[in-house]
Amino acid sequence: MRPMPALLMALCALMLASLTVGAAHVDLRDIFSDPQAMLVLLESRVPRTVAVALTGAALSVAGVLIQALVRNRFVGPDTAGTAEGAALGLLAITILLPSSPLWLRMIAASLSAMATTWLFLTVIRRLPVREVMLIPIAGLVLSGVLGSVVTFIGWQTDLMQYVGVWLMSGEFSGVIAGRYELLWVAAVAAGLAWFAADRFAILGLGDQVATGLGLSTASVMRLGLAVVSVVTAMVVTTVGMIPFVGLVVPNLVARIMGDNLRASLPVVALSGAVLVMACDLIGRLVIYPYEVPAGMILGIFGALLFLWLLHRRPAHG
Amino acid sequence: MIQISNLGHKIGGAQILHDITTSFPKGKLTALIGPNGAGKSTLLRLVGRLDPLQQGEITVAGHDVSRTPTEELARVMAILGQQTAIASRLRLSELVAFGRWPHHQGRPGADDRAKVAQALDAFALTPLANRFLDEVSGGQAQRAHIAMAFAQDTDWLLLDEPLNNLDMSHARALMARLRDLIDTQGRSVGLVVHEINYAAAWADHVIAMKDGRIMAEGFADDVLTEAVLSDLYDAPIAVGRHQGRPLVLHHA
Numbered sequence: 236m237r238p239m240p241a242l243l244m245a246l247c248a249l250m251l252a253s254l255t256v257g258a259a260h261v262d263l264r265d266i267f268s269d270p271q272a273m274l275v276l277l278e279s280r281v282p283r284t285v286a287v288a289l290t291g292a293a294l295s296v297a298g299v300l301i302q303a304l305v306r307n308r309f310v311g312p313d314t315a316g317t318a319e320g321a322a323l324g325l326l327a328i329t330i331l332l333p334s335s336p337l338w339l340r341m342i343a344a345s346l347s348a349m350a351t352t353w354l355f356l357t358v359i360r361r362l363p364v365r366e367v368m369l370i371p372i373a374g375l376v377l378s379g380v381l382g383s384v385v386t387f388i389g390w391q392t393d394l395m396q397y398v399g400v401w402l403m404s405g406e407f408s409g410v411i412a413g414r415y416e417l418l419w420v421a422a423v424a425a426g427l428a429w430f431a432a433d434r435f436a437i438l439g440l441g442d443q444v445a446t447g448l449g450l451s452t453a454s455v456m457r458l459g460l461a462v463v464s465v466v467t468a469m470v471v472t473t474v475g476m477i478p479f480v481g482l483v484v485p486n487l488v489a490r491i492m493g494d495n496l497r498a499s500l501p502v503v504a505l506s507g508a509v510l511v512m513a514c515d516l517i518g519r520l521v522i523y524p525y526e527v528p529a530g531m532i533l534g535i536f537g538a539l540l541f542l543w544l545l546h547r548r549p550a551h552g
Numbered sequence: 553m554i555q556i557s558n559l560g561h562k563i564g565g566a567q568i569l570h571d572i573t574t575s576f577p578k579g580k581l582t583a584l585i586g587p588n589g590a591g592k593s594t595l596l597r598l599v600g601r602l603d604p605l606q607q608g609e610i611t612v613a614g615h616d617v618s619r620t621p622t623e624e625l626a627r628v629m630a631i632l633g634q635q636t637a638i639a640s641r642l643r644l645s646e647l648v649a650f651g652r653w654p655h656h657q658g659r660p661g662a663d664d665r666a667k668v669a670q671a672l673d674a675f676a677l678t679p680l681a682n683r684f685l686d687e688v689s690g691g692q693a694q695r696a697h698i699a700m701a702f703a704q705d706t707d708w709l710l711l712d713e714p715l716n717n718l719d720m721s722h723a724r725a726l727m728a729r730l731r732d733l734i735d736t737q738g739r740s741v742g743l744v745v746h747e748i749n750y751a752a753a754w755a756d757h758v759i760a761m762k763d764g765r766i767m768a769e770g771f772a773d774d775v776l777t778e779a780v781l782s783d784l785y786d787a788p789i790a791v792g793r794h795q796g797r798p799l800v801l802h803h804a
Contacts, residue, residue, distance in 0.1 A: 306640075436649055439640045443633035444697075446602055448704070449626025450653045493641045493684055497658075551650045 238491070241504040243510035250513040253284040256516060258479025258524040278412045285513045286415040287407050287529070288508040289422045290470050291480055295507025296425035296500060297466040300459045301352075303439040303496070306361055308489070309371040309545075311482030312467045316374065318476040321468040322352025324399040325355065326388055329397065341417060343417055344468035352464055356456070404529030405475030407515055414473070421469035425504065428462045432496035435459060439494055477530050480507050481536020486544050510536075553578040553601055554708065554742065559608030561594055561764075569593045570764045572608070576757070581734055582770075583740045583751035586761035587785055592636065593712050593742045594762070599742070600631030600710050612708055626654035629708035630701040632717065633696060644688065644696045645681040651703030659709075671703040676722075690717040698726065702766055709733070711743040715750060727754045742754055752776050752798040758786050776800060 255261060257280060261272045293469075297312045312318060324347025328340050355377050355464070362369045364432060389398035428435070434455045437445050447454050470477065484507045492499045514536060515529035554576035561569040569591045576582040576599075584592040593595055597603045597609055601617050610617040612629050620628075632650070642650075648671050652664040660668075662663055675695045685693055694717045701709060709730070715723045729752055733739040737780045751772065758775040760768040768775045776798040781789040782787050790801040 408786060433650075433653065436640075436642070436646075437653065438648070440642075440647075441640075443631075444650075444700075445601055446622060447626065447631045447633070447701070448650060449621075449623035451622060459569065489641050493643055493646070495646045 238502050242502065242509055247503060249285050249509060250288065253287065253512060253516055254280045256523075258518060262547045272503065279410075279550070281285065282412045282415050282531065283407050283410040283515075284512075286410045286418050287512050290405075290407075290477060291484075291507035291550050292504035292508075293421040293466045294470060294480045294511075295475060295484040295503045296428055297463045298507075299485040299496065299500065299503050300428055301463050301481070302434060302485055303363055303435045303494075304356065304456060304459045304463075306441065307359075307370040307440060308486055308521070309368070309482070310374050311479070311485075312463055313476055313478050313481060314371060314374040314378055315463075316351040316355045316377040316381050317463060317467040318471050319378050319385055320464070321345070321348040321471040323347050323381060323383045323388075324468070325401060325472060326392075326394060326398065328373060329394060330388075330392055337417075341468065341472065342422070344472055345395060348464035348468045348471075349460055351377070352460055356460070379544065384483060392480070401471050402473050402476055403420060403530075405470070405530040406518070407474055408526050408528075416468045417473050418511065420442030421466040423428050423479065424462045424465040424469075428459070429497070429500050431455065431458055432500050436494055436496040447526040461496040475530065477511060477533060479533050479541060479547040480511055483537050483540040483544065484510060487540070511517050553611070553740075554721050555611045555641060555652070556595070556599070556608075557609045559595070559598065559605075561591075561598060561603075561606050562751045563594070568764050569598075572766060573765075574759060576740065576759075577740045577741050578613075578758035579738050580729060580740060581754060582740075582757040582759065582762060584742070584744045584756035584759050585746075585751055585784070586767075587747055589763075591764040592761050592762040594740065596631070596710055596744050597633060600629065600633070601625060602631065602633055613651055618782050623654060626704070626706075628706055629710060630704035630706045631710040632697055632712060632714065634712050635697055640682050640717060643682050643684055644677055644692075644699075645672060647696050647701050648687060648699045651700035651705075654704060667705055668703050671699040674702060675699040676725075676767065691719060691722065694718060695722060695726075699740060702729075707739055709739060709741045711741070713744050713746060715745060715747060723750065730754070733801055748776070748781070748800045 255263060259275045261275050265279055266272045266276055278296040294312060301310055301312055301315050321344040324344040325340060328335050355374055359370050385398055389395045435448060437448055437450050438452060440453050442452055465474045481491055486497050488506055492502060502504050511529060514532040518527040518529045518532045521527055557573050559572040574724055581667045586592050598605060605618045613661045615625060615628055619778050649668045652668060672681055675698060677696055677699055680688060681687060698714055714726060727750055730741050734741060737753055755772050759766060760775055760780060768780045769783055776791060778789060781800060792799045792801060
């Protein structure tokens, strides 16, 4: 079975569908004669479609990386304290420097996400290796604690509206041209990870094997941490956190293709794009012409997929 | 050769190794023996830079382990620690291929592929090459890890209890393979082994450890005696001979 061509075709079909679905009617055959249709397409539909695909791809790759870093399959960027860290950084810079430019906010969000993810890595290093389920639980607890801190500060400073956008179920209805381009940064960061794919795969084999093969585990950890944090920070700031993608897509692909990341990362990225694209489309169609957030659809499908994965392979971490 | 001088090591306040000075001779099979908790694995892990040195000095073929870059050491020695449960889902062929990584850093050539095929073949893994690591038996996974260390193709090969999970025929095949590396290619091997008769049958040099100290070292014939072993394991042990090598019996 060749997964790449099938996934590419599925993604193209979904993207085409995404271009035509929406409150305003756009017929792709008339765009050159109808300036209104062209405007909707270029300002709203294309940006949204691209944003959805980039988000799904980048988050899935980030999921693979965080799973290799912690050597546990039941962790994703949404359950490792990363998203809450990004929100915390955004909140801090919004309060301290309200007029700060966008790039500065992005840096603050990324650095803060890095700090909380590093905290997670430090916490789990002390956990017994054999207790596979302790790691995701620690991640959930840390995410919960950080989330409450963010919420508390949000209440105190009257910024709950922002916090809701960042951390509640993410959605793409606000995406228009000029307001999603940061996701390209996430995609580039995820793309960079592919060049170090072998290193992440070796890291996944454990410290002993990695050291024996002459890999500097600390520098690979730093690279992984940076990519996961940048991807998550960009997604959180632009569309809000999308749950479950970074958790289930790496698991599904690993079941079929294994952990040879050089071969599997492109498939992971495409699968993530397809999954989020499909969920966004469903969200736009179920109560057409209104919308349900893609994050909510993913919450339902993702939870079901995750339960199925848990049920299928309880013995392996 | 591997030179170890004044090596001390503590884990959580407990002194695991006390001022150890010894060497692994080049071109020989060196076996580390001793009761549980003697510090054999710790010693091997320190030589293989899996744990940082606390006190003392180790050189492998002239490379100071604490100062030589880790990627350079990976081309001088291969080390295989005791395997813990690994969640990674690699095909056996992909795992063994990573043994070549220190040499090509991600761009394997024809030579690398040939060595991987050779290593798979040497451990009877070719029929399993496409199976996933989490779908084979413990012994098969162990053989795949050993094959990866073989594929690394270094002058020094260090193995921590490589016979774990292996049945008698695969254990014997591994020892014969190690012997062949030493006798025909001039490689050197150090291993921790619990089943003492494997040391008796195949090792040139034996280091007997107890409570973090070296109790005896030298030719297998000189170390594997009733007096040394009974003292080492605090139990009466008989030593006979079989085909010109010592044969250690626990039911004395």
